[in-house]
Amino acid sequence: xxxxxSKSKFLKLYFLSRFFSHPTLNMGTIFVTRRCDxxxxxxxxxxxxxxxxxxxxxxxxxxxxKFNEFGVWYLAFYGGEPxxxxxxxxxxxxxxxxxxxxxxxTNGSFxxxxxxxxxxxxxxxxxxxxxxxTNPALKNYSEVKEKLERLIRTDVxxxxxxxxxxxxxxxxxxxxxxxxxxxxxxxxxxGESSPLPTxxxxxxxxFFKRGDKDDIQEVEKISRFLADRxxxxxxxxxxxxxxxxxxxxxxGENLKWECKAGKSSLCIDYNGVVLSCVSASxxxxxxxxxxxxxxxxxxxxxxxxxxxxESTLQCKSSxxxxxxxxxxxxxxxxxxxxxxxxxx
Numbered sequence: 001x002x003x004x005x006s007k008s009k010f011l012k013l014y015f016l017s018r019f020f021s022h023p024t025l026n027m028g029t030i031f032v033t034r035r036c037d038x039x040x041x042x043x044x045x046x047x048x049x050x051x052x053x054x055x056x057x058x059x060x061x062x063x064x065x066k067f068n069e070f071g072v073w074y075l076a077f078y079g080g081e082p083x084x085x086x087x088x089x090x091x092x093x094x095x096x097x098x099x100x101x102x103x104x105x106t107n108g109s110f111x112x113x114x115x116x117x118x119x120x121x122x123x124x125x126x127x128x129x130x131x132x133x134t135n136p137a138l139k140n141y142s143e144v145k146e147k148l149e150r151l152i153r154t155d156v157x158x159x160x161x162x163x164x165x166x167x168x169x170x171x172x173x174x175x176x177x178x179x180x181x182x183x184x185x186x187x188x189x190x191g192e193s194s195p196l197p198t199x200x201x202x203x204x205x206x207f208f209k210r211g212d213k214d215d216i217q218e219v220e221k222i223s224r225f226l227a228d229r230x231x232x233x234x235x236x237x238x239x240x241x242x243x244x245x246x247x248x249x250x251x252g253e254n255l256k257w258e259c260k261a262g263k264s265s266l267c268i269d270y271n272g273v274v275l276s277c278v279s280a281s282x283x284x285x286x287x288x289x290x291x292x293x294x295x296x297x298x299x300x301x302x303x304x305x306x307x308x309x310e311s312t313l314q315c316k317s318s319x320x321x322x323x324x325x326x327x328x329x330x331x332x333x334x335x336x337x338x339x340x341x342x343x344x
Contacts, residue, residue, distance in 0.1 A: 002155045006124040010101050013073040023071020024301055027265040029278055030063050032088060033080040034270045037109050038139060040131075042165055042191050042205045045080045054270045057087040061094050063268050063293050068098045070266070070301060077104040078278060080270070086112045089121035096122040103127055105161065108144030115150055125157035127187075131165075133174050138167065141178060148182070158184050159237070165191035166215075167206040169222060179235045187237045188226060190219070190246055190320060211252045219250040249320050259315060262308025268293050274304065276311040279319070284308055 017023050034049040055063065067075060075095050082088055082104050095102050103125040104118065118126065128148060132138035141148075151158045162175050172188075179186045191207045208215040223246035230240040248255060261267070261277040269275050273283035274291040283290040284307050286300070296304060312319075 003157050006101070006157055009099075009124065013099075013101055017071070017073055021071060023073070024298075025067070025070040025072050025264060025266050027074045027076070027260075028064075028067035028072035029076045029078055029265065029267040030060065030067075030091075031078045031080065031268065031270045031278075032060060032082050032085045032091065035084050036079060036081040036107075037084065037111055038081070038107055040137075040139065042163065042207060049080070049270065054085075055272055057090055059272065060087070060091045063272070064091065064095050064098060064100075066293050066296050067266070068100070069298070070296075072266070073100055075100045075102050077102070079105070081107055081109060081111070083110045083118070084112050088113050089117040092118065092121040092123050105129070107139045108147050110147055115147060115154070119151075119154045119156050123156055125159060126151055127159050127161050129161045129163070130175060130178070131163050132168050132171055135168065135171075141175075152182055152184065160184060160186040162186055162188045163191050164188065164222060165206040166208060166218070169218060172222065172226070176229065176233075176236075180233075183235070185235045185237050188243075189238075190249075208250055210250055212250075216247075216250050220247045223247045246320070259309070259312045259319070261312050262305040266305075266308075274308075276308045280311075284311060 017026055033051070033054055034045050035051060035054075036043070036045050064075065077088065077091065083106050085091075088104070092102050092104070101124050102122070104123055105127045106129070108128040108130075110118075128144060128151075129139045130141050130144070132140040134140055134142045136143075148158070160175070160179060162172070164172060176186070191205070208219050223243045226236070226238075227240040227243040230236045230238060230243060245255065259277070265277075267275040267278050267280075269283070272292045272294070274293065274296070275281075276284055284304065285291065286295065286304065286307060291304065291307075
């Protein structure tokens, strides 16, 4: 789909949902796989997942039907590495036929499906994670340069996604140079431990730790730099207030907190279970049993949303993304939406 059409679709769907239709849910996320061709130590993906446990093409389409039933208009395809699924284009096309805005989050490998297949299926935005320029232990630019440039030459939206940790914080300026060089947007987030159960051993990850004196000093320096760059650049999607809150977060301040999980978004895992959010690995339980997408219906969706909200209460102020949702309302206000749309 052309960038102009994608922008028009995004704006139309956003304003319809915001001011007119008021759907039960706005955003849906489906983990089409948890398998990955990389092994990043800071990633939430499960390891050694059997492909036979994954949703089939038809089941994935049933998930999309469920999302459509609840009014979801923004659909994100996650992994693992989504392009390991050779049927990814079928699911993108199916969602587009439902009128959804679609985005795929990838490391840019495109191992089992070609770029042309994804583009021709009508994807609106391809979000490529790049955490280094050349470090082979990280998702790096040198490995995806050719495919990134091929995508940029198409008429789909392309953006970068960058996770800052102790291991790569000295490369942020180089990553920002890429966005200026290619004139494509970037979203940046801080690698920090999740309060929800995940598959990560945080003792062995290069994440910044709250309350650590050295980490506080480093994060404060990074946050000041990025806040300043965000004010000057149209390509950094995160507003400066997002980076400014990093310093308070890493110092351990008890920030205001709200979570969109269960309020306007829903996440389905690779095997069909309902998760509380994209950062969690444990399923939502209803009546003592794991909840699957097939169990969802209009009569129980509000109870499910409440269960998700209850499951995230343990996060309190220790989830940076959700903290920011309430700390700064520009996450979803009109100026921010326009900046997002203009970026792809």
